[in-house]
Amino acid sequence: MSETGAMQVYDSSIRQTPVISQVRAIWENRGLLRLLVVRDLTVRYKRSVIGVWWSLLNPLFTTAVMYYVFNTVFKSKLPGGAPFLPYLLSGVLLMTFFNQGLTMGADSVATGAGVLTKVYVRPEIFAASAAISSAVNFIIGLAPLTIVLAIYRKTPTWHFPMAILVIGCMILFTTGLSLLLAIAYINFDDSRSLINIFLMALQYMTPVFYPISVLGPHTRDVIQLNPLESFLQIFRHEFGNGGVSTLFNWEMMFASSVIAFFVGFYVFMKRWPKLMAKL
Secondary structure, three states: OOOOOOOOOOOOOOOOOOOHHHHHHHHHOHHHHHHHHHHHHHHHOOOOOOHHHHHHHHHHHHHHHHHHHHHHHHHHHOHHHOOHHHHHHHHHHHHHHHHHHHHHHHHHHHHOHHHHOOOOOOOHHHHHHHHHHHHHHHHHHHHHHHHHHHHOOOOOOOOHHHHHHHHHHHHHHHHHHHHHHHHHHHHOOOHHHHHHHHHHHHHHOOOOOOOHHHOOHHHHHHHHOOHHHHHHHHHHHHHHOOOOOOHHHHHHHHHHHHHHHHHHHHHHHHHHHHHHOOO
16 A cells, blocks of 8 residues: 555556566555564564664674774774774674665565565565665664764764765665575575575675785785675775775675666566465
8 A cells, every 4th residue: 555545456467667667666655665664673672671772782792702802903904093993893883784684685575475475565665674674773873883983083074974875775785685585585495594604704705804905915806896895995984984985896886786776676576476376
């Protein structure tokens, strides 16, 4: 049902244009999208004493452990003598944003089977709501990051609003990839275990706790092909001036987010009729 109150009726005779039709359906059901985001955030922290702040326990605990282990190793090797704790926390927050958006988005399609098999709702809206709710958690995480920056007498730069572009691109990136992952989740039960291994490997392939400058030239070239490295470099530079973002980073971030979004939506729409039979 759209915000106008008119019931959406599915007509199989209407030709669906991949991506365009899906995005239009999400926009027409933006009221439902908003409700799903609120539901995700509400259910997650229901009966919780400190509420939404639970979302920060995982990245803060991870940061504390990594800081204890790696502070003496990489502290003196950060470019420009940047403090290690803000560098580390910014990386953990962004990786948590990606991991949550990806896995929650893929799971949401399968867990929404009860709705999807009874009424006509575009399944992509569940993936989009998961990405947006993860973005809300990430924005909340900027509060402790700002405090940490202040402790080290560093403040967000005057161009910190550019970080909004990072958040927007990450929503596109995780939504598209989560739809591809949802296909694997529905077809293969083992994919949930495999994705956990992949995400762990990806974290080590992203300069979360180490500066890319300590790597050898060949390894550095491989790491720079990881789109998350560009997301992270831009975020660190724009929010806390803790990194160096290049034109290549911006091109990689925009290109990877757009490609992941369009490929994810296109492939998912083509596969969805067969997936419906397995829900």
